[in-house]
Amino acid sequence: MTFKDYLVDAAKKYGIILSEKQVIQFDKYFSILLEWNEKINLTAITEPREVAVKHMIDSISCWDDKLFGESIDVIDVGTGAGFPGIPLKIFKPNIKLTLLDSLNKRINFLNSVIDELGLNNTRCIHGRAEDAARSKELRENFDLAVSRAVARLPVLAEYCMPFVKKGGFFAALKGMQYLQEMEEGQKAIIALGGDHPKCVEVVLPDLDDRRAVIYVQKKSNTPKAYPRKAGTPEKKPLI
Structure with a gap:
């Protein structure tokens, strides 16, 4: 089976129907990912079926039509190889997407993906979350902040919540320790400034591992003291 076959099969099992254009875009993304992965370390997962399920469908799993509008502003904090941001953009083309990452090599890769896939209203920003969230252009300017495989929830919340506008959402894609992290966070x-977190378990096609998305709605502005200077959230998490 090809990557396209695995992707379509996994999407159907998850309850998603992808258009032909979306399948082509995901396939091109996969090809670019493998090509660049030979030059810079982007992902340890390269087998077609695993990429389809563990990267592409997993990224889409955080989307909730009941919570989010079709044309919202989204920031992917610590996006790495573009997960979950780029799969979300392919899945929901009307979103306005900002990809934030601290490594310039990954920014170069992401810009290549954006150009080759023809993703409009998508931009990359090079920087650390703690610094970027101090920018007037970015602070409390997004309807949704998403993040995957970056840090434990107490740290990740400090990275992401300052970007979210009042009434917006922070969505953290988490692995098997999600209940412990939710309690810690x-x-x-x-x-x-967040409301009490809500947890939605995720079951990916043909996988036995436990995953979840933790959703937090922003109910008040983040105090000016946060985020603290670069490196401090990780060294001294708010626990």
Whole structure:
């Protein structure tokens, strides 16, 4: 089976029907990912079926039509190889997407993906979350902040919540320790202006591992003290 076959099969099992254009874009993304992965370290997962399920469908799993509008502003914090941001953009083309990452090599890769896939209203920003969230252009300017495989929730909340406007959402894609992380992250989330987190379990096609998306709605502005200077959230998490 080809990557396209695995992707279409996994999407159907997950309850998603992808258009022909979307399948072509995902396939091109996969090809570019493998090509660049030979030059810079982007992902340890390269087998077609695993990329289809563990990267592409997993990234889409955080989308919720009941919570998000079709044309919202989204920031992917610590996007790495573009997950979950780029799969979300392919899946929901009307979103306005900002990809934030601290490594310039990955920014170059992401710009190549954006150009080759023809993704409009998509931009990359090179920088650390703690610094970028101090920018007037970015602070509390997004309807949704998403992040995957970046940090544990108390740290991740400090990275992401300052970007979210009041009434917007922070969505964290988490692995098997999601319940423990949600408990650990409660104090940070409340301190940063968030409501109590809600957890939605995710079952990916043909996988036995436990995953979840933790959703937090922003109910008040993040205090000016946050985020703290670069490196501090990781060294001294709000627990």
